[in-house]
Amino acid sequence: MIGLKLFSTAGGVAEVLPRLAEVEADVQDLVEAHMEKMLGVTFLASEYVIDCVDGGRIDSLGLDENGAPVIVEYKRGTDAGAINQGLYYMAWLRAHKDAFRSLVRDRLGATAASQILWSAPRLICVAGDFTRYDAHAVREHRRSIDLVRYRYYGSDHIGLETVASVTGQSVASRRVRRRAVGRPAARGQDGAMAELIAAVDEALIGLGEGVTRVQRKQYAAYQRLRNFACVCPPQQTKLLVYLKANPKEVDLVAGFTRDVTGLGHHGTGDLELQLRTERDLERAQDLFRLSYAAA
Structure with missing residues (x-):
């Protein structure tokens, strides 16, 4: 449930009631048009068809500020299958790095394609709401997953709230992280x-x-x-x-x-x-x- 209450102070005080999108595509179109400002992700492709036995269509593909691949999935309301669907697409991404690298090269150039951070691909689920079981489930996966709840307010405002955020790290990444932010690793560092x-x-x-x-x-x-x-x-x-x-x-x-x-x-x-x-x-x-x- 949404805990935020928004009020308009024009001509008194009146509550601006939250609402869901009419259709899922409304949220997707808005986020894709302003993905860098709203999510910190550079937009690459919409409705990307994946080539595998079971098939599928990724809602949005992008690259975040650190060069990590990002899959964004949208749901109008609450959908128990959103996380599993996203994880299915992440598995495809890990197995088809060349396809994603080619997409980045076509959209952003060879330099960006050569600097993709494959150790930290991300899944962002944008939905009307999530259950407590969803928040628990993402913590059980060794993947980087963000659950983001949206609400429209009136005709001019949309709110995004991070419900859960988990970073999945490989053993190698954790070792690098500890050296980078822990005790001295570089020679001469006092x-x-x-x-x-x-x-x-x-x-x-x-x-x-x-x-x-x-x-x-x-x-x-x-x-x-x-x-x-x-x-x-x-x-x-x-x-x-x-x-x-x-x-x-x-x-x-x-x-x-x-x-x-x-x-x-x-x-x-x-x-x-x-x-x-x-x-x-x-x-x-x-x-x-x-x-x-x-x-």
């Missing part, structure tokens, strides 16, 4: 920097339920449905963190925060944080929360 890395990881993971971490060679991304923070490997005396917070809404401090809009860097986000000490991390907490809320 104990103080290792402790700072671990503290930043703990702070970002602890912002709320459903925070997941995706490890790439150049950075570690922290996401809800979309990335909200990217932590790069430490430099000699500082750790660079990129946030989705709007730099124009932040009081920039030289040597601590920087607007990198339009400047090339690893990871995603236009606000750069330069962390050198635990005190810097304390100063960054409000910015972490601001970026988390925006994701």
Whole structure:
């Protein structure tokens, strides 16, 4: 059940009642037209027909901010088969990497196709609602699955709420993750920097339920449905963190925060944080929360 109550304050206070889409295609068309803004995913294809014995048609295919393949399935209301259907398509994806790589090459170019993050394919189910059994089921699978509930409000608003989010990691990925965010791994990385890395990881993971971490060679991304923070490997005396917070809404401090809009860097986000000490991390907490809320 939806717990959010929305009220209009124009000419008094009146509740804006939530509603489902008339048909499933209405939700699919809206999300596909604005997938990057709504889900943090670059749209690749709609109603993609898969070539296998049992056949099938994937509602949407995309590539997320970290280069991971994304399957999006839509249901107008509550559908007990949505997760299993999506997992069936994910199995096809893992067995037909060349087909997906070719699609990415055609839509986004050879560079994007060569950098696909095959260790972390994702399934996003967008539906009118989910049962408690759905939320439990995704936690039993070793796959990256997001359950996203939608509601229309009036004629001009739609709400998306992440009901459950689970990151599936292979053994190799977990080993990489531990080296990246745990104790010193790189030669010359001192104990103080290792402790700072671990503290930043703990702070970002602890912002709320459903925070997941995706490890790439150049950075570690922290996401809800979309990335909200990217932590790069430490430099000699500082750790660079990129946030989705709007730099124009932040009081920039030289040597601590920087607007990198339009400047090339690893990871995603236009606000750069330069962390050198635990005190810097304390100063960054409000910015972490601001970026988390925006994701």
